[in-house]
Amino acid sequence: MRALLIDPSAPRGLRLGEAAEPTPAANQAVVEVKAISLNYGEVAGLQGGQAGEVNGWDAAGVVVEAAANGTGPAVGSRVVTFDWGRGWAQLRAVDTGQLAVVPDGVDLGEASALPVAAGTALQALRRLGSILGRRVLITGASGGVGRFAVQLAAKSGAHVIASVGSVGRGDGLRELGADEVVVGVDGVEAPLHGVLDNVGGPNLARAFGLLAEGGVIQSIGATSAEPTVFEPYATVGAHRRLESFRLDGKIADDLAYLAGLLDTGALDPQVGWRGGWESYEDAIEALLSRKVAGKAVLDVA
Ligand SMILES: NC(=O)c1ccc[n+]([C@@H]2O[C@H](COP(=O)([O-])OP(=O)(O)OC[C@H]3O[C@@H](n4cnc5c(N)ncnc54)[C@H](OP(=O)(O)O)[C@@H]3O)[C@@H](O)[C@H]2O)c1
The missing domain is CATH 3.90.180.10 (Medium-chain alcohol dehydrogenases, catalytic domain)
Incomplete structure (x- = not known):
């Protein structure tokens, strides 16, 4: 064959x-x-x-x-x-x-x-628990996982913040259900109930700082290929989690x-x-x- x-x-x-x-x-x-x-x-x-x-x-x-x-x-x-x-x-x-x-x-x-892509979006969103009426950030929202995640999060009642790498890459995401489309994490306001992170790098640390108490980041991917550096004490304090994710x-x-x-x-x-x-x-x-x-x-x- x-x-x-x-x-x-x-x-x-x-x-x-x-x-x-x-x-x-x-x-x-x-x-x-x-x-x-x-x-x-x-x-x-x-x-x-x-x-x-x-x-x-x-x-x-x-x-x-x-x-x-x-x-x-x-x-x-x-x-x-x-x-x-x-x-x-x-x-x-x-x-x-x-x-x-x-x-x-x-x-x-x-x-x-x-x-x-859709399997990951579905399973990672489930790990956030109920997102009804809650603020959820999705990084790499322009990609395969991201575009499914935006749709499934919106369908689940979340306030969806779609993060892309450049303005043009955000085309079509509002039509899929994103309430906000942002470049990187610029302008994203706290508190976030959950994050689906496909990109990693510096924005992962910034997103962690925006989590609500009890909030969680699902670390799905690292397409930025950049390291994530947490400033001293950035990980100390209110209960927030960074979880590794793998598709079942x-x-x-x-x-x-x-x-x-x-x-x-x-x-x-x-x-x-x-x-x-x-x-x-x-x-x-x-x-x-x-x-x-x-x-x-x-x-x-
Ligand atoms: N853990 C698991 O089980 C699992 C399952 C599925 C996928 N993944 C991982 O999840 C990630 C996304 O997968 P995918 O299939 O959705 O990939 P994809 O379709 O290629 O999308 C990746 C997105 O990452 C962004 N990106 C790429 N290079 C970047 C950079 N240098 N800086 C910032 N953003 C960058 C791009 O957004 P812009 O063009 O808007 O910047 C792109 O839309 C990958 O790392 C993949 O390996 C993991």
Whole structure:
């Protein structure tokens, strides 16, 4: 089968080539992949892996072999899938606890945008507790996680403050439900009930200083690649927390919920770049140079 393979000698560390077809475990369905979405963590060199391996977290397609243990959907079902690898290929064997059926009205490319980005936004927001009527800051709001987080936080009744890197990157965020769009954390007023932080760096320390008593930051990512320095005593005093976050991969129920939101139009997939998978270099370039508003999706031929 065709796959995007790790190749350290290639310009983006990837090449389209041939890989062995997967052999499914009893709890895995085999899916013919129709679309994949790219995530910052996969294309910024954070994931690692050996030459010749297939990476890729998000993929949507059609079940061509149901799981032998009887779990999961039947052959012919349209599904969105997640795993920490092996998604960028024409066939993926995936645990039935890590996929969900995609409603007929939802495009598979748009569904492929969901797992890591929307799953992270959903799970991280839950960690803030009730946000009804509360002020929530989302950094990196222009990106994949950020655009889903803005929508889900607004839907949950929060006062949403969307933080971006430059004015133009804030386009469209008010329409998605942001009450305020700010550059960095300039002008953000205390108190914040919660923060979803995708960017790290100096603004993470500033955001910590804006937390209400009992407030919490979910540290999701660090795209700024800058250190965070806390001034002496900045972390002392009223009870505030900085929590590390990692997506829980047993995500079937969350994926079903999110795909349902796409179906009713309650969630917009925010696909800001789409093309054939042979154009993967262009997609990666656009994502890493902060030109994609939301998600980059590749159609798999
Ligand atoms: N912990 C987990 O389980 C988990 C899950 C998913 C994602 N993540 C992490 O979360 C982060 C966001 O992921 P994503 O998929 O949403 O990425 P993305 O779509 O590429 O968005 C990243 C955002 O970060 C901002 N950014 C990039 N470089 C920056 C810089 N030098 N300074 C300030 N802001 C910068 C950009 O906003 P502007 O262009 O507006 O500046 C961009 O919109 C990544 O670090 C990723 O690894 C972690």
